[in-house]
C-alpha cells in the first residue's frame with residue numbers, strides 16, 4: 001500500500017486514514033463513529049441535540065467499544081432571548097399549512113432542541129477528555145475554549161471563507177475544516193452572511209491552505225475517492241465527509257429522508273434558512289420552494305424549527321417530507337451505499353491507489 005502524501009492530520013489526530021466522519025446532529029450514531037474509528041478514520045459524536053447525560057452515555061458506549069480517538073462535536077451559536085414578535089410573524093406565515101393539515105395553529109410550539117456549548121458540556125469534556133473536540137458556527141467564548149484546550153484535546157472548527165479560517169487560526173484551533181458550499185447540513189458560517197457568496201470546495205480549500213499554517217481538512221461534496229484525491233491535491237491534509245455516511249446502515253434517518261436521498265441529484269439541493277433559522281443545505285422540499293429558500297421571516301436559529309414540528313410530524317406520517325430537514329450535499333448521488341467501516345476503508349484505499357498510479 002502507498003503512503004499518504006501529507007501526514008499532518010494523521011499525526012495530529014492519531015488516526016491512520018485521512019477520512020473524518022462528519023458529526024451529523026440527529027443523524028450520525030455511536031455505531032457509525034465506532035465503525036469509522038475502528039477502520040482507521042475519525043468517528044464523531046454530534047452533541048447539539050443531546051443532553052449532557054445523553055452525550056455522556058454515547059461517549060461511554062464509544063469508549064467501551066474501541067480505544068481509538070473520538071471527535072466530540074458541539075454547536076456554538078449564541079442562544080438569543082425569545083423574540084415573540086418574530087415568532088408571531090413566522091407562525092402567521094405558516095398558518096395556511098396548519099389549516100391545510102388540520103392542525104391547531106395556536107398550539108404552543110415545542111422549544112427548539114439545539115443547544116450551544118456551555119459550562120455543562122465543557123465539564124463533560126473535562127471529565128472524559130475526548131481526543132478531539134470540534135465546533136460548528138465558530139468557537140465558544142475564550143474561557144470555555146481555554147478549558148477545552150487545557151484537557152489536551154485537539155480543537156477543530158469549520159470555516160466557510162478564508163476570513164473565517166484566519167480568525168479560527170488566530171483563536172488557536174489545531175486544524176481548520178474548509179467547508180465548501182457543496183456541503184450538506186448547516187453552513188458552519190459565523191462571519192459570512194451572504195449565502196450567495198459562499199465559495200465552493202474547489203475554490204475554498206487552496207485559498208485556505210495558502211492563508212493558514214495549521215493543517216486543512218476539506219469538506220463539502222466529497223463522496224468518493226476522486227474527491228479525496230482532489231482535496232489532497234488542493235492542499236488539504238484530510239477530508240470530512242457527511243452526506244455519503246447518510247447512506248450507511250448505521251445512520252439514523254427517517255424513511256422520508258432516506259427516500260428523498262434516493263432522488264438526490266447534482267441540482268436538487270439548496271441552501272435554506274426556513275427549516276431552522278440558519279442556512280443549511282438540503283434537498284429542496286415544499287417549504288423551501290414556497291417560503292424560502294431564504295426568508296427574512298424565519299426567526300433566529302434554532303427557534304424557526306419549533307412551529308414546524310407538528311407540520312413535519314403530520315406530513316411525515318403521510319409519507320411526505322414537505323416540512324422536514326432533508327439535509328444533503330451536492331454529491332449525494334456519488335455515495336456508494338456501504339456500511340461505515342467499508343466506506344471509510346474504500347475511500348481511503350481507492351484514493352491511495354489513484355495517488356500511487
Ligand SMILES: Cc1cc2nc3c(=O)[nH]c(=O)nc-3n(C[C@H](O)[C@H](O)[C@H](O)COP(=O)(O)O)c2cc1C
Pocket residue numbers: 022023024025027046047048073134135136158179182183184185186219220221222223240241242243244246327328329330331
Ligand atoms: C445531515 C447532516 C448533519 C450535519 N450536522 C452537523 C453537526 O452536527 N455538526 C457539524 O459540525 N457539522 C454538521 N454537518 C456538516 C458536516 O460536518 C460537513 O461539513 C458536511 O457534511 C460536508 O459536506 P458533505 O455533506 O457534502 O460531505 C452536517 C452535515 C449533514 C449532511
